[in-house]
Amino acid sequence: MKKRILIFASLLTLAACKKDLTSLNVDPKNPSSVPSYSLFTEAERLLTNTVTSPSVNLNIFRLIEQQWTETQYLNETQxxxxxxxxxxxxxxxxxxxxLQNFEKSKQAMKVDVKDAGTLKNETAIADILQVYSYYYLVTTFGNIPYTQALDIxxxxxxxxxxxxxxxxxxxxxxxxxxxxxxGAGSIxxxxxxxxGDVTKWKLFANTFKLKMxxxxxxxxxxxxxTTVEAAVAAGVFKSNDDNASxxxxxxxxxxxxxxxxLVQSGRHDFVGTSQxxxxxxxxxxxxxxRLPYFFAKSASNSIYEGADNGTGDGSLAFSDYSLPGGPLLTPNATGTLTNPDFPALLLDYSETEFNLAEAVARGFAVGGTVESHYVAAISASVSYWTGxxxxxAYLAQANVAYATAPGTTPLEKIAGQEYIALYNRGWDAWIVNRKLDYPKLVPPPNAFSDFPVRFTYPISEQNINKPNYDAASSAIGGDLVTTKLFFDIH
Structure with missing residues (x-):
């Protein structure tokens, strides 16, 4: 009897071992397949982080556009x-x-999503955000990999x-x-x-078409x-409720x-510029x-004070100047962009109204007047930030009212106020500034180059994709920060 029990126990052990050996082939931290919705969410997060981040290793456009400057390390400011x-x-x-995560999500959708209408919607939404991503690449570098970019x-x-x-x-x-x-499902x-609101995504796509x-x-x-008029006829953002947030x-x-x-890392050397x-x-x-929502008062004298752009060399005390966000970057300071849960904008109503003002100024048939869209754009920005x-009285101030605002042309007046409204969206401020050449930004002292109207190609491309890099550099007129791109002709 004892012998039978031992044999039975051994068989159970062997069976258990066989099952465990099979499971050892599965790495729970590196799954062989990932649901399409997980890939989509991660791609949205990565995209938003990229265009929102103030990291000196990635998004330095608030510094290039002289909304912020540095008090100690001046490489990016210069x-x-x-x-x-x-x-x-x-x-x-x-x-x-x-782009790779959106592409992978689109491929996974073909497996995950069984309803044809839902699949069509989800694929279109992911593709819209790929278009959005390419927009920033092509307006930053010029010629870029596109037709072969995502082909492994x-x-x-x-x-x-x-x-x-x-x-x-x-x-x-x-x-x-x-x-x-x-009428169909979505993500x-x-x-x-x-x-996953498909109606909202349709509105977003047409509004982004207006921007493009x-x-x-x-x-x-x-x-x-033709692009602008078609987009407006189809319907674009009408209020801050439509913002892509x-x-x-x-x-x-x-x-x-x-x-x-800025807060979690304890970084304090970004301050507002005096300009x-x-x-x-x-x-x-x-x-x-909007000023209290953009910057804190200086710690040393409790006023809003900016530093002259590019003048810090380690001798400037950040406490003498206005830091971005709430008082001394206090975590959870109500209503400031330095809150951990402060939302990011990919496209908003204020920008849309500025685009419409510009469209009218250029003679496009979009309705309204330059001034009506200009006022609506400023109002939308103030409302977004302050509630x-x-x-x-504010709209009637000489520096704000359309008739008296700085600028000698309608486009300059628009650009001057859009520059303010695009605070916290430095990448877009850079695109508008290159297109409209306003406001005029004075180069920082000891600048390493003239104002960059494009970014040079990555060093990695120069090293590992050299023949194609060389061809692209030659085609655009040289891999220089001063080489103007296709949309920037003035």
Whole structure:
């Protein structure tokens, strides 16, 4: 009897061992397949972090646009983009992280999603965000890998002509808009921006189409006109309720990257520039209502004070100047961009109204007047930041009212106020500034180059994809920060 029990126990042990051996082939930390919705959510997060982050290794456009300056390490303020290899960081952030994850999510959707209508919607939404991602690449570098970019069989992709890529993106966006069906299902809660609301995504796509059209208004006015007018006819943002907002959470790891880089890390050497804060607080008297939401008062004298751009060398005390966000970057300070859960914007109503103002100024048939859209744009920005509409007195101030605002042309007046409204969206401020050449930014002392109108290609591309890099550099007129891109012709 005892012998039988031992044999039975041994058989059980062997059976158990056989089952365990099979399970050892599964790595729970590296699954062989990932659900499409997980890939989509991660791609949304990575994309939003990229365009929002203030990291000196990635997104330095608040410094280039002189909304912020540095008090100690001046490399980024002085346009030294090779020191921390920001071009490599941007390239990786978009190609390796964002675009690849959206592409993988689209492929996984073909397996995960059984309903044809839902699949069509989810694929279109992911593709819209790929178009959005490529927009920033092509307006930052010029010619870029596109047709071969996400093909794993092409480890050394060729570069496509920037203007051709842009045209392809507009065609792709139109196809996505046509594919969206509000009557069918979608990705739901995996979409942090709109919760899978297909109607909202259609509105987003048309509003982004308006933006893309306005971007090429100088270089290709005919295409810009037809693109803008078609987008507006189809419907664009009408209020801040339409904003494409990504809501971060209060606890790591999914926190606002501004909080991560400035508060969690204890970094205090980013302060407002005197130029930018003086725009918000002329003569230290007529304060812009957004100022307390953009910056804290200086710790040393309790006033809003900016540092002259690019003058810090380690001798400036950050406590003498206004830091971004709430008082002394206090975590959870109500209403400031340094909150861990402060949301990020990918596209907003204020920017839309500025684009419409510009469209009217250029003679496009979009309705309204330059002034009506200009006022609506400023009002939307103030309302977003403060929670209240601007007062008539504020809108009537000489530096704000359309008739008396700085600038000698309608486009300069628009650009001057859009520069303020695009605070916290430095990448977009840089695009608008290059297109409209306003406001005029004085180079920082000891700048490493002239004002960068593009970023040079990554060092990694120069090393491992040299033939295609060389061809692209030659095609655009040289891999220099001063080489103007296809949309920037003035």
């Amino acid at each position: 346009y030294q983009i090779s020191y921390r290899k920001q071009p490599d960081g941007i390239w990786t952030a978009f190609y390796t992280n964002t 069989t092409k480890p050394f992709p060729k570069y496509d002509d920037a203007k051709t890529v842009y045209s392809a993106l507009l065609t792709r966006l139109d196809a996505d808009i046509a594919a969206l069906d509000p 739901g809660g995996a979409d942090i921006i709109y919760g 059209g306005i971007t090429i208004a100088d270089s290709d006015p005919a295409t810009a006109k 990504f809501q971060y959470v209060a606890s790591p790891p999914n926190t606002n990257p501004i909080w991560v880089n 930018f804060i003086d725009l918000l607080n002329p003569n230290k008297a007529t304060q812009d209502p 209240a509409n601007p007062t008539p």
